[in-house]
Amino acid sequence: MYILNVVEFIRERKEQFHQRNNDFKAKLTPKFRNISELFSDKITKPLSNTLNNPWLSKFSLSESDELAKSDVVVQTPEAEKAYNELLEKLGQETHLGEWFTLEQECINQFAKVTHDEQWIHTEPERAAKESPFKSTIAHGFLTLSLIPKLTDTVNPDNNIYPDARMVINFGLNQVRFPFPVKAGARVRARTKLIELKPMKKSIEVVNEISIEVENSKRLGCVAETVFRLYY
Missing domain, CATH: 1.20.5 (Single alpha-helices involved in coiled-coils or other helix-helix interfaces)
Structure with missing residues (x-):
C-alpha cells in the first residue's frame, strides 16, 4: 500500500x-x-x-568587412560606371589570349630562379627515357606565373581597366594543375569573370583563368585570380 x-x-x-x-x-x-x-x-x-542600393546589392554580410568600418561606401562616378560595365559581363568569357610556346629555355630559366632543377623539368634526354610523359614538363608554378602574359593584363598598349587609377593583384582563391605542360607545347588562356564585389574604396574582380594546351583536351592550369581596381 x-x-x-x-x-x-x-x-x-x-x-x-x-x-x-x-x-x-x-x-x-x-x-x-x-x-x-x-x-x-x-x-x-x-x-x-x-x-x-544597387551599388551594394552584391554584398553579403560575410563579405562586407570593409563596409563595416564605415557607414558609407566611397563612390565616384568613374567607379560606379566601371562597376556597372563589369556587371554586364559577369559570368561571361571576357578574353581569349594568343598562343604562347613554352620553350625548354624558359623552363630552364624558371628552374634557376626558383632553385627547382629537378630532372623532370631540366633534363630532356633523361625525361625521354624515364618520365611517363616522355618529355620534360614545365613547372606548375611556371604555368601559373604566365597568367599576366597570357591574359594580356600587363600590356601597356591594351589596358583592360583603362579608367582605374591603380590595379592591385590581391591574390588567388584556388589553383589546380590538371595536366602537365610539356616543353615546346603551346598554351593560351581564357578569362571568365565569375565574381564582382564593390568595396569601400575599390572594386574586387575575380576571374577564372583556364590555360589550354594545344591539341589536348585537358587544361594545364585553372586558377581564380583576384584584383582590386581603385578609382
Missing part, C-alpha cells in the same frame, strides 16, 4: 509540473513573439534599405 501511494504521489506531481510548465509557456509566448517582431523590424528594415 505504501509503495502504491508513493507511485501515485510522483505521478500527480509530474502531471502538476507539466501543467504549470505549459501555463508558463502560454503566458510568455506572446511576449517573446512581440519582442522578436520588434527586434526583427528594427534590424531588417534598415538592412533592407541599405542592401537595396
